[in-house]
Amino acid sequence: MASRKKTRFHTSESYFDYSLLFIVLFLLGFGLVMIYSTSSYESGTAYLKQQAFAVVLGLIAMTVVARIDYHFWEKFAIPAYIVSCVLILLLLTPLGMTRNGATRWLNFGISLQPAEVAKLGMIVFLASFSCKLGKTIRTWKAFLIIMALSGVVAGLIYVISKNLSSAIIVMGIAVVMVFVSSPDYKKFVIMALGVLAAAAILVVYIKSQNTAGSFRGERILAWLNPEQYADGKGFQTLQALYAIGSGGLFGKGLGQSMQKLGFIPEAQNDMIFSVICEELGLFGAIAVLLLFALLIWRCMIIANNAKDQFGAMLVVGVMGHLAIQVILNVAVVTNTIPNTGISLPFISYGGSSVMFLLIEIGLVLSVARNIELKELV
Numbered sequence: 001m002a003s004r005k006k007t008r009f010h011t012s013e014s015y016f017d018y019s020l021l022f023i024v025l026f027l028l029g030f031g032l033v034m035i036y037s038t039s040s041y042e043s044g045t046a047y048l049k050q051q052a053f054a055v056v057l058g059l060i061a062m063t064v065v066a067r068i069d070y071h072f073w074e075k076f077a078i079p080a081y082i083v084s085c086v087l088i089l090l091l092l093t094p095l096g097m098t099r100n101g102a103t104r105w106l107n108f109g110i111s112l113q114p115a116e117v118a119k120l121g122m123i124v125f126l127a128s129f130s131c132k133l134g135k136t137i138r139t140w141k142a143f144l145i146i147m148a149l150s151g152v153v154a155g156l157i158y159v160i161s162k163n164l165s166s167a168i169i170v171m172g173i174a175v176v177m178v179f180v181s182s183p184d185y186k187k188f189v190i191m192a193l194g195v196l197a198a199a200a201i202l203v204v205y206i207k208s209q210n211t212a213g214s215f216r217g218e219r220i221l222a223w224l225n226p227e228q229y230a231d232g233k234g235f236q237t238l239q240a241l242y243a244i245g246s247g248g249l250f251g252k253g254l255g256q257s258m259q260k261l262g263f264i265p266e267a268q269n270d271m272i273f274s275v276i277c278e279e280l281g282l283f284g285a286i287a288v289l290l291l292f293a294l295l296i297w298r299c300m301i302i303a304n305n306a307k308d309q310f311g312a313m314l315v316v317g318v319m320g321h322l323a324i325q326v327i328l329n330v331a332v333v334t335n336t337i338p339n340t341g342i343s344l345p346f347i348s349y350g351g352s353s354v355m356f357l358l359i360e361i362g363l364v365l366s367v368a369r370n371i372e373l374k375e376l377v
Contacts, residue, residue, distance in 0.1 A: 015305075015371040017364075020298040023291055024346065024361055028055055028354070030288070031347035038260045038267040038275050039349070047268055047349050054351030058358030065362030066369065070311055073363070077128030081149070084121035087114035088156040100266075104161040105352075113352035115157050115166035120356050122153060122170055123177075123317030123363075130181045131310050138182045150174035165342035169324050176320030177313055223338035237335050239264045240274035244334065251281030268349040270341050273333045292326045292345075302368045311367040318360040 032052060039047040073080075090096065090106055091114060097105040105111040126146065136142050150171055158167040179188055206217050207224060218233050226234035226241075243259035246252070257278045260267045267275055277285045299319035306312035322345055329344045331337045343350050345357055 015368055017298055017302060017368045020295065020302070020361070020364065020368070023295045023298065024358070027288075027291060027295075027346040028059075031354075033254070034272055034276060034347060035268050035349050037255050037257070037279065038272055041261050050351060051349055051354070054354050055358075058355040061355065062358040062362035062365070065359055066365035068366060070314060070363055070366040070370065073124055073314075074128050074131075074310055077125045080121035081125040081153070084114070084118035084125075084153055085156060087112075087117055088153070088160055090114070091160050102162055104163055111351070113350075115161060115163050115170075116352040116356040118153050118157060118170060119166070119173065119321055120360055122150060122173055123314060123321065123360065126150070126174060126177045127310055127313035127317055130177060130313055131308075137178065138184050140187060143178060143182070143187055146174055146178055147171075163341075165328065165340040168328070168340070169321065169342075172324040173317055173320050176324070177317050180316045181313065219338045219340075223335060226335065233339070236265050236271060237339055240271045240333050241335060243271075243274040243278040247278040247281045247285075249281050250283050251277070251279045254279050270329065270339075270343055270348065271333055272348050273330060273344050276347075288347075289326075289330070292322070296323050299364055302364060302371070305371050306367050307370050307372075311370065315364050315367050318364050321360065322357075 032048060032055065035051050036045065036048040087106065091103050095106045095108070096103045097107045097111060099105065104115065105113050129146065129149075130137055133142050137146075150173075154167040154170040157163050157170065175188070175191075179185070203220055203224075206220050218229070222229040222233035222237065226237045228234065230238055239259050243257065243264065246258070252258075257275045259278055260275050264271050264274065273285070273288075276288060280287075296319055299315050299322070303312045303315040303319065306315060325342060325345050328337070328340065328342045329348075332339050332342060343353050346354060
C-alpha cells in the first residue's frame with residue numbers, strides 16, 4: 001500500500017492596517033468637531049465646511065495613493081525635490097497670497113501651502129536618496145550632503161515664507177530618516193549638542209540685552225516671561241495656559257470653553273489643543289496624545305515589516321513628520337518652547353495640511369498592503 005506523503009507549502013495574503021485607518025478617521029472626525037466648537041462663535045459653520053471639504057478631498061487622494069504600488073513614486077523623487085523648491089519660490093510672484101501678515105499660500109483657484117508640499121516631497125526624495133546611497137550613508141560626507149539638500153528647502157521656507165516651524169519640521173524629517181538609516185549615532189549627538197548650545201546662547205543673549213530686536217526675539221522674551229508681554233506676543237500663550245488650567249481633570253464639557261470666545265486668537269488653528277484641554281480636561285488631552293502615540297506605533301510596525309528599504313524609509317519619514325509636529329504643537333501650547341505657530345495634525349484647521357497628511361497616510365497604507373502575511377499549511 002502506497003504511503004501518503006504530506007506536503008507543506010506557504011500561502012500568503014496582503015496585509016491592510018485597519019487599526020491605522022481607524023485612528024486616522026477618528027482623529028479627522030474629532031478634529032471636525034473641535035473646529036466647529038472653537039470657531040462657531042465667530043464664524044458659524046464656515047471653517048467646518050472648508051475643513052470638511054479638504055478632508056473629503058484628502059480621503060479620496062489617500063485612497064488613490066494607497067492603491068498604487070509605492071515603488072511607482074520612486075521615479076518622482078528628484079522631481080518632487082525640484083517642485084518643492086519651485087512652489088516655494090512662486091510665493092515671490094503675484095500667485096503668493098498674504099494672510100495675517102505672512103505670505104505662505106499660493107492662489108491656484110484654491111489656496112495651496114507650498115511648505116506642506118515640501119514636507120511630502122522631502123519624504124519621497126530622502127527615501128529614494130538614502131536607498132541609492134546604501135552603506136555610504138553612514139559617512140560624514142553623505143550625512144552633510146543630505147543635511148545640505150534638506151537645508152536648501154528649509155532655508156527657502158524660512159526666508160521666503162517666514163515659516164520657522166515648517167523649516168524645523170523639514171530638517172527634523174531629514175534627521176529622523178538619516179538617523180534610522182545609519183547606525184553611527186556619534187554625528188547626531190554632536191549635531192544635537194551644537195543646536196542646543198546655539199539655542200542656549202541665543203536665548204541668553206536676548207535675555208541679557210532685554211530687548212527683542214526682532215520678531216523672533218520678541219517671541220523668545222514672551223516665552224520667558226509671558227506676563228510681561230501680555231498685551232503683545234505673550235497674549236495668545238497666556239490665554240492658552242488659562243484654558244489648560246481651567247479645564248481640570250475632566251474639563252468643562254464639549255462646547256463649553258470660555259477662552260475660545262474671542263480670547264484665544266485663531267483658536268481653531270495652532271492653539272486648538274488648549275481648547276481640547278479646557279473642554280475635555282486632562283483626561284481628554286491624554287486620550288488624544290495616546291491616539292497619536294498609537295498612530296506612530298502602527299507606523300513603526302509597518303516600517304519594521306516593509307518589503308524593502310524604500311518602503312521602510314517612506315514610513316519612517318511620515319512617522320517622523322507626525323511625531324515632530326505633535327511634539328512641537330503641544331510644546332508651544334504649554335509654553336515649553338517659544339511660539340512658532342504649528343498645527344496639530346488632523347485636528348487643527350488647515351486644508352493644505354490635512355490633505356497632504358492624508359496623502360502621506362496613503363503612502364503608509366500602500367507600504368502596508370505590500371506586506372505579505374505568510375501561513376504554513
